[in-house]
Amino acid sequence: MSKAPSPLLLTPGPLTTALETRAAMQRDYGSRDAAFIALTRRVRERVVALARGEATHVGVPLQGSGTYAVEATLGTLLDATRKTLVLINGAYGKRIERICRLIGRPCDSYETAESTPPDPAELGQRLRADPSIADVVLVHCETTSGILNPLEAIATTVAAEGRGLIVDAMSSFGAIPIDLRRTPIDALIASSNKCLEGVPGIGLVLVSRARLEASAGKCHSLSLDLHEQWRGFEANGQWRFTPPTHGLAALDAALDGLDAEGGVAGRFARYRENCQILLRGMAALGAAPLLAETLQAPIIVTFRMPADPAFRFERFYDELGRRGFLIYPGKLTGVESFRVGCIGQVRAADMEGFVAAARDAITAMGISSLAP
Numbered sequence: 001m002s003k004a005p006s007p008l009l010l011t012p013g014p015l016t017t018a019l020e021t022r023a024a025m026q027r028d029y030g031s032r033d034a035a036f037i038a039l040t041r042r043v044r045e046r047v048v049a050l051a052r053g054e055a056t057h058v059g060v061p062l063q064g065s066g067t068y069a070v071e072a073t074l075g076t077l078l079d080a081t082r083k084t085l086v087l088i089n090g091a092y093g094k095r096i097e098r099i100c101r102l103i104g105r106p107c108d109s110y111e112t113a114e115s116t117p118p119d120p121a122e123l124g125q126r127l128r129a130d131p132s133i134a135d136v137v138l139v140h141c142e143t144t145s146g147i148l149n150p151l152e153a154i155a156t157t158v159a160a161e162g163r164g165l166i167v168d169a170m171s172s173f174g175a176i177p178i179d180l181r182r183t184p185i186d187a188l189i190a191s192s193n194k195c196l197e198g199v200p201g202i203g204l205v206l207v208s209r210a211r212l213e214a215s216a217g218k219c220h221s222l223s224l225d226l227h228e229q230w231r232g233f234e235a236n237g238q239w240r241f242t243p244p245t246h247g248l249a250a251l252d253a254a255l256d257g258l259d260a261e262g263g264v265a266g267r268f269a270r271y272r273e274n275c276q277i278l279l280r281g282m283a284a285l286g287a288a289p290l291l292a293e294t295l296q297a298p299i300i301v302t303f304r305m306p307a308d309p310a311f312r313f314e315r316f317y318d319e320l321g322r323r324g325f326l327i328y329p330g331k332l333t334g335v336e337s338f339r340v341g342c343i344g345q346v347r348a349a350d351m352e353g354f355v356a357a358a359r360d361a362i363t364a365m366g367i368s369s370l371a372p
């Protein structure tokens with residue numbers, strides 16, 4: 001086992017976690033034991049309460065990473081005979097379209113540039129023009145670029161046209177407030193290891209109870225069937241197949257940390273401060289973010305690739321790593337760029353430390369500016 005201290009993860013997940021979260025995994029749970037059944041029930045209720053969905057939605061956790069939960073939600077809820085409209089402005093939207101095609105759910109897309117949110121008015125027109133569209137799928141924060149898409153306006157438009165809405169809120173849930181009492185959403189998809197600051201391994205879907213009840217027998221898959229997964233929880237409180245026992249205990253502890261921080265509002269405030277320190281500090285080094293500040297979610301920042309011919313991303317990555325910071329070693333955007341996350345158990349002093357490390361890194365590379 002490596003005795004080296006953990007680096008700070010300034011990535012889009014997995015993230016730096018709290019000691020208490022990791023410590024919760026020191027206990028073993030029997031998957032069919034009363035203690036674990038109680039833990040499962042508690043976590044299911046807590047995640048629904050975060051979005052104020054107690055009266056309308058049920059929490060269905062699923063083994064696997066976020067993409068498993070996305071595929072499960074699409075497979076369980078979408079109709080094989082009616083059309084789905086996927087709003088795309090990045091890699092995660094494209095992945096949703098790909099899943100729909102793979103599992104035989106007819107779909108269209110409304111695609112905008114990576115730095116352009118979908119326009120609710122145009123969406124409304126498209127829905128009125130095509131009554132065969134039953135559902136719309138939106139990525140809340142498109143982690144490809146870090147853009148925050150206009151969830152409330154989209155949800156209002158979709159509801160006004162009488163269609164369903166599925167939201168991939170993977171990188172926003174727990175940090176950006178979502179209120180299911182006011183925002184009509186059929187299914188909200190999240191995961192344990194992003195803004196909830198748990199460890200990886202659990203997808204979480206908050207589904208409208210009515211919609212889930214009407215979805216029996218639709219899923220293309222046995223293990224990804226959210227309706228069956230939910231029936232299992234309702235029948236005996238247990239997971240259908242081997243649950244991520246340690247991961248669920250860690251998530252429960254991570255939710256304690258979220259409460260202690262003042263809930264979603266408190267976490268949002270810390271991430272926003274992290275993001276502002278990052279933006280200001282990197283601007284002082286000449287770096288330019290891809291997005292206008294009004295579109296930027298306080299989750300992850302994409303910077304345009306520096307123009308200095310001596311800049312090599314691999315070297316920059318290694319120099320930062322030597323100084324204790326891991327960033328994401330690859331770009332997802334169409335434009336040349338690199339990304340730095342501001343989520344997880346990191347705070348102002350860590351972000352200031354990152355900016356100082358970036359300054360030292362480029363000095364070591366013989367570069368004076370990160371300007372694109």
Ligand SMILES: *Cc1c(COP(=O)(O)O)cnc(C)c1O
Pocket residue numbers: 012013065066067068070092139141142143168169170171191
């Ligand atoms: C992280 C993420 C996912 C899921 O990715 P996994 O690697 O499967 O956990 C899906 N959508 C968005 C927007 C994400 O940020």
